């Protein structure tokens with residue numbers, strides 16, 4: 001068997017096109033969507049990611065404002081900038097790129113963002129909304145993974161077994177909640193799981209979100225399963241790779257997402273969707 005690829009680049013392009021149309025309608029009504037991106041310090045990977053987000057905004061007619069600060073920025077100064085952006089009616093989304101320098105309490109910073117502008121979906125109010133099924137912003141990476149499942153016709157996951165490997169607050173946990181909301185039977189596996197292979201082999205839908213190259217190999221995958229690779233690693237040769245042994249697993253899986261060109265572009269597309277929705281909600285409010 002050779003798995004079919006789920007093309008995150010193509011799907012993200014479709015989504016960005018829909019966002020662009022709706023953004024144009026917002027702009028025509030006098031309120032173009034606006035995203036503020038805050039980057040602290042000089043992490044080279046963060047600079048690349050932030051540049052890609054700004055570029056995606058430009059392509060879709062979302063006004064972006066990049067605020068870049070040195071690694072020595074004080075926490076209070078950052079909190080003050082967030083307060084100003086919270087109060088700015090032209091800004092509908094606020095993204096503080098992670099990781100932050102160690103002297104800044106990332107949790108405190110995220111909680112300072114107005115939940116109505118939390119387009120990353122990282123605020124506890126967003127996490128709580130997802131948990132109880134209330135409207136709010138969903139974290140972009142797992143949200144993008146759900147869109148990838150929908151793109152291959154998987155809307156209702158009733159009767160399907162989903163295994164999420166990894167339990168982070170920004171991917172693993174919200175991913176599990178979204179799969180559950182779609183009626184899957186969900187297992188979260190992690191570093192404390194015994195016989196990870198056996199657990200993964202149960203999965204009709206396997207999501208790998210750990211950050212370790214070749215964590216998922218062919219013998220861990222049920223024939224025909226959908227394998228979603230959230231990993232973003234550099235291998236010994238400096239090449240970008242996911243958590244899944246793509247070549248090997250492709251022989252077993254029914255569907256597989258590549259890295260690059262899979263979940264990464266979808267993450268950015270869902271950031272644009274959230275920003276647009278924040279704008280639409282802001283201007284629909286009485």
Ligand SMILES: Nc1nc(=O)c2c([nH]1)NC[C@@H]1CN(c3ccc(C(=O)N[C@@H](CCC(=O)O)C(=O)O)cc3)C=[N+]21
Pocket residue numbers: 048049052095096097098099120140232240259260261262263264265267268
């Ligand atoms: N507040 C915050 N929000 C984030 O969403 C956030 C963050 N901080 N910190 C870092 C991670 C990482 N992240 C990526 C998004 C897209 C790609 C992406 O588009 N990757 C391309 C390849 C890019 C390349 O070539 O390096 C791909 O997979 O095809 C990668 C990584 C968002 N993050």
